[in-house]
Amino acid sequence: MKQEIKGGPLTRLIMNDVAGRRMMMIILAIAIIVPFCNLVFPEGSALHVSTYTMTLLGKYLCYALLAVSVDLIWGYCGILSLGHGAFFALGGYAMGMYLMRQIGDRGVYANPDLPDFMVFLNWTELPWYWFGFDQFWFAMVMVLAVPGILAFVFGALAFRSRVTGVYLSIITQALTYALMLAFFRNDMGFGGNNGLTDFKDILGFDLQADSTRAALFFASGIALILGYLISRFIVTSKLGRVLVAIRDSESRARFLGYRVEWYKLFVFVVSAMLAGVAGALYVPQVGIINPGEFAPINSIEMIIWVAVGGRGTLFGAVIGAVLVNYAKTYFTGAFAELWLFMLGGLFVLTTLYLPKGVVGLWAQMKDKFMSSGGGGNSGITTGSSSGKSSDQKTSKEAEGNA
Amino acid sequence: MSLAKTKHIEQPTVLYMDGVSVSFDGFKALNSLSLFIEPGEMRAIIGPNGAGKTTMMDVITGKTRPDEGTILFNDELDLTRYDEAQVANMGVGRKFQKPSVIESLTVFENLEMSLKGGRSVWQALTHKLTGAKQDKIDEILSMIDLKDRLYEDAGSLSHGQKQWLEIGMLLGQEPELLLIDEPAAGMTDEETMKTAELFKELSKKHSLMVVEHDMDFIEALDCRVTVLHEGSVLAEGSLANVKNNQQVIEVYLGR
Numbered sequence: 001m002k003q004e005i006k007g008g009p010l011t012r013l014i015m016n017d018v019a020g021r022r023m024m025m026i027i028l029a030i031a032i033i034v035p036f037c038n039l040v041f042p043e044g045s046a047l048h049v050s051t052y053t054m055t056l057l058g059k060y061l062c063y064a065l066l067a068v069s070v071d072l073i074w075g076y077c078g079i080l081s082l083g084h085g086a087f088f089a090l091g092g093y094a095m096g097m098y099l100m101r102q103i104g105d106r107g108v109y110a111n112p113d114l115p116d117f118m119v120f121l122n123w124t125e126l127p128w129y130w131f132g133f134d135q136f137w138f139a140m141v142m143v144l145a146v147p148g149i150l151a152f153v154f155g156a157l158a159f160r161s162r163v164t165g166v167y168l169s170i171i172t173q174a175l176t177y178a179l180m181l182a183f184f185r186n187d188m189g190f191g192g193n194n195g196l197t198d199f200k201d202i203l204g205f206d207l208q209a210d211s212t213r214a215a216l217f218f219a220s221g222i223a224l225i226l227g228y229l230i231s232r233f234i235v236t237s238k239l240g241r242v243l244v245a246i247r248d249s250e251s252r253a254r255f256l257g258y259r260v261e262w263y264k265l266f267v268f269v270v271s272a273m274l275a276g277v278a279g280a281l282y283v284p285q286v287g288i289i290n291p292g293e294f295a296p297i298n299s300i301e302m303i304i305w306v307a308v309g310g311r312g313t314l315f316g317a318v319i320g321a322v323l324v325n326y327a328k329t330y331f332t333g334a335f336a337e338l339w340l341f342m343l344g345g346l347f348v349l350t351t352l353y354l355p356k357g358v359v360g361l362w363a364q365m366k367d368k369f370m371s372s373g374g375g376g377n378s379g380i381t382t383g384s385s386s387g388k389s390s391d392q393k394t395s396k397e398a399e400g401n402a
Numbered sequence: 403m404s405l406a407k408t409k410h411i412e413q414p415t416v417l418y419m420d421g422v423s424v425s426f427d428g429f430k431a432l433n434s435l436s437l438f439i440e441p442g443e444m445r446a447i448i449g450p451n452g453a454g455k456t457t458m459m460d461v462i463t464g465k466t467r468p469d470e471g472t473i474l475f476n477d478e479l480d481l482t483r484y485d486e487a488q489v490a491n492m493g494v495g496r497k498f499q500k501p502s503v504i505e506s507l508t509v510f511e512n513l514e515m516s517l518k519g520g521r522s523v524w525q526a527l528t529h530k531l532t533g534a535k536q537d538k539i540d541e542i543l544s545m546i547d548l549k550d551r552l553y554e555d556a557g558s559l560s561h562g563q564k565q566w567l568e569i570g571m572l573l574g575q576e577p578e579l580l581l582i583d584e585p586a587a588g589m590t591d592e593e594t595m596k597t598a599e600l601f602k603e604l605s606k607k608h609s610l611m612v613v614e615h616d617m618d619f620i621e622a623l624d625c626r627v628t629v630l631h632e633g634s635v636l637a638e639g640s641l642a643n644v645k646n647n648q649q650v651i652e653v654y655l656g657r
Contacts, residue, residue, distance in 0.1 A: 238520070238529035241511050245504045252502040255463065256575065257490035257521050266523045 013233055020232060023315045024225050030057070031221025035214030051210050054217050055285050056329065060322050061220035062282040065227045067305045067321035068314055069274035072231045074303065075312030076240060077267050078247030080165075082299050083172030084275055086179050087147035089293035091276025093183075094146055096196035096289040097130060098139030099207075103200050116198070117191045127189045136203055143280040144273045151272030152265065159261040159268075164250065173296050180294030195290025202284050213285070220281045224318070227274045231314055234270065243267060304347045310357025319358055414477055416441045416579050416609040417462065422471030423633075424457055431457040432468065433633035439579070444605040446620045446641075447613045449630035450654050455613045456499070458630070459581050463496050464489040476578070491521060495577035499584045499613075501564035503571065505557030509548050512556050512567055513539045516574030538574070545600065546570040562593040569600070579609045586619045598622035629654065 005015040014021055034057060037049040066088050073079040105112040109119040113126055132138040154175060158168055186192035205212040234240055245253040246260050254260050283289045292298075301324070309320020324346070331339045354361055417439040424432040432454045439445050447455055460466040462473060464485045473481040481489055490496070504512050517535055520526060543549045546566040551559060556567055565585055572580055585601075586594045598619055601610060605625075614620055620627060620641055627644045629637040631654070637647045644650055 234527070237527050238515065239523060239526035241504075241507055241515055242526050244507055245515060248504045248506055249502045251486075252498075252504065254486040255490050255496045255498075256516055256571065257487050258526075259487045259521065262523050263526075 013229060017232060020315045023318060027221050027224055031218050035217050038210055039214055051213055054213060058217040058220050058285045060325050061224050062278045063325050064318040064321040065224045065278040066275050066302060067317035068227050068231050069271040070302045071306045071314055071317035073267055073271045074306060076235050077243040077264060079264060080169045081172045082169045083176035084302055085299035086176035086294055087272040087275035088279035090147045091143045091279030092283040092289040092293060093190060094139055094142040095280035095283045097133040098136060099199040099202060099284060100196050101134040106200055121186060143276050147272040147276035148269050151269045155265045155268040159264045176294050176299055177296050180291050183291035183294060193291060195288055197288040199287055207284055216285050223277055223281055228314060304343060307350050308346060308357055310359030313359050316357050316359035413440055415439060416476060418474040420472040422461060422468045422473060424461060424466060424468050430633050435634050437628060437635060439609055439611060442609055444610040444623060444625040446623055446625055446627045447611060447630060448627060453630040454633040455630055459496060459583060462581060463494060493578040495572035495575045495580045497568050497572055497582045501568050503556040503564050503567045507556060508553050509556055509567060510552050513542055513570055513574050516571035518576045542570045542573050561588045582612045584614055586614060586616045594619050595622060
């Protein structure tokens with residue numbers, strides 16, 4: 001019936017998603033060109049990208065992946081998590097623990113086993129939960145497992161008790177706040193309010209070297225693309241339509257025979273893992289992870305990124321994360337004390353005038369342009385909260401013409 | 403018009419309720435309600451507001467646990483022990499009073515999602531649209547008259563069409579028993595009559611329980627009628643019979 005492009009699962013996934021494909025191409029290009037320009041062209045050359053800029057853009061890529069993970073649960077399943085920063089921070093801490101162990105005896109106290117802060121606290125041996133983090137593979141498993149398990153346990157309790165809406169938002173906010181307070185404590189063994197820092201190298205490569213920074217930047221770009229594709233695969237499957245059903249009418253989904261709690265739990269865990277990966281890539285680039293990452297305001301900011309970009313589109317989340325963070329970088333430099341007011345104002349304006357975000361605005365303008373100019377098909381016609389691909393609409397039109 | 407208190411009725415039943423009571427904060431929404439529906443039967447339920455019609459559907463479909471009483475499906479399954487999803491998968495479909503289709507999905511996607519089977523997360527993730535499923539969707543589409551709206555968002559349908567789509571989604575579940583709450587609400591006269599025809603057609607293959615206020619609609623259904631009042635059965639019989647019942651006139655029709 002539908003004019004879908006056939007082929008293997010991956011081919012179909014990519015070829016039937018015009019807007020997403022374009023954006024992934026751009027990200028892939030950035031992930032290659034930016035490190036290239038940083039490494040190949042000497043400082044002072046017009047084509048040189050400074051390490052500072054590359055690191056900044058690398059942060060945006062991590063935030064974009066985080067935004068995709070938020071959009072997956074909020075945009076498609078209606079779960080407004082105001083504690084997603086917790087999963088990001090936990091992924092970051094798992095990576096940070098590996099980086100701390102990599103320091104070895106090069107710390108201030110030159111203790112081969114214990115990180116400096118433990119020596120400072122007069123600890124004599126490594127706490128059990130730090131074991132294994134000297135192994136990169138183990139740390140990477142934990143980057144996925146820790147956020148995943150927390151999301152599973154928390155989600156199982158909340159979703160089975162049918163906690164929804166604003167109540168769920170409040171307890172997710174409480175979750176991240178509680179974790180922040182816990183991680184602030186020195187005896188938790190995660191460095192207290194200083195967190196984990198002074199990292200030296202990753203997999204034997206110097207973290208201060210441009211080439212390592214470039215590799216991390218590239219890895220962030222690839223992670224964003226993979227995270228997007230995984231999310232896109234989920235939302236375009238029948239599972240994605242069940243999620244939309246849960247978002248629009250939870251009881252309808254239940255009375256159709258779907259176990260709503262399992263669906264929510266699945267997507268919540270996947271989302272938490274994506275957030276964890278984003279955190280793990282963020283930490284080596286910024287060089288520090290501390291309990292401030294658990295701050296409730298961070299989790300609220302993520303919601304604003306997605307709202308500004310366009311909820312329920314996935315690629316809108318990427319655009320929103322980059323736009324808002326670029327604005328943040330600029331304004332916190334120029335008018336630091338105004339930033340929070342601007343952020344709040346941005347959210348209010350988006351809610352009032354751009355319910356479908358920047359992506360929706362684009363679609364509106366295209367529609368206007370097309371209705372006056374006639375003909376032509378834009379890649380981005382979605383912006384619809386349903387998150388169905390533009391191509392489906394294109395195929396509808398094609399069918400109408402046939 | 404009292405029913406047997408224990409399950410020793412001769413004939414088989416698709417739904418058997420005996421002595422079912424539910425109270426909310428001291429208010430008895432259902433008061434020792436007893437009712438049974440034979441396989442293949444269509445039954446209309448009427449009664450004033452607050453008579454317990456919706457609560458009755460809630461206890462049958464596992465949304466509300468009754469304080470006491472027996473509810474059997476097909477003479478063997480105790481429905482009070484299962485939740486909404488389990489009851490739905492056993493073969494009880496429910497249509498709400500307010501049309502509840504998934505507005506941001508297309509008509510096609512709504513129906514596809516309703517098709518029987520594939521309820522687990524993994525099955526949903528790996529789901530493929532087979533020819534058999536496509537045929538089933540086509541079959542339902544022609545019954546509910548939405549063939550030319552296939553790829554439109556369900557939210558863009560008229561009120562009556564949403565009602566039909568929801569009925570179509572019930573059919574996709576292939577339930578044995580359909581519980582339908584006020585299907586004719588908000589429909590034009592013509593749509594109402596069309597719906598009555600559709601239900602008569604459905605009653606050849608399914609058992610139906612229809613809650614409705616519209617007397618013309620009930621007349622068109624031409625089936626047995628049960629009158630609920632204050633959480634229990636007030637009268638039962640043909641529409642003509644019930645209409646002449648003095649008590650029914652007092653509490654419901656007379657006003």
